[in-house]
Amino acid sequence: MNNRAYGALGEEAAAAYLERQGYRIITRNFRVGRMGEIDIIAEDGDTLCFIEVKSRSGYNFGTPAQAVSSQKQAAITRIAQVYMQNNRYSDIPVRFDVVEILMDREGSIKNISLIRNAF
Numbered sequence: 001m002n003n004r005a006y007g008a009l010g011e012e013a014a015a016a017y018l019e020r021q022g023y024r025i026i027t028r029n030f031r032v033g034r035m036g037e038i039d040i041i042a043e044d045g046d047t048l049c050f051i052e053v054k055s056r057s058g059y060n061f062g063t064p065a066q067a068v069s070s071q072k073q074a075a076i077t078r079i080a081q082v083y084m085q086n087n088r089y090s091d092i093p094v095r096f097d098v099v100e101i102l103m104d105r106e107g108s109i110k111n112i113s114l115i116r117n118a119f
Helices: 003-020 070-086
Strands: 024-032 036-044 047-056 094-103 109-115
Touching (some): 003 036, 003 109, 024 070, 070 094
Antiparallel strands (some): 024 036, 094 109
16 A cells, blocks of 8 residues: 555544544645645534644554654644634634554554644
8 A cells, every 4th residue: 555545544544533532523634835734623622623643554663643743743833823814713722633543554453542732
């Protein structure tokens, strides 16, 4: 399975997992030009959540969440600001979460975990 298909499968699993946890998915793959994209934007109660999904087949290079670099965090934060301005969100709690997915290279899910307030 190529990396794009692997990542897409992880995002599908993450969205389903989040819905089971009570999140309401608003949009997926919100892109702002060359700035980048946010994998999932959802509401958790009254909190607007910007969620990065990281899928890995093992821990050889650390946990999936450790792959969310400070540069990626900064990009997600900037994109979140654009999203909020475009959709006229103000005075609402905001949170940045990471969903870690561990699955084999054939796409079989081994573990999903949610890190709230990841950064």
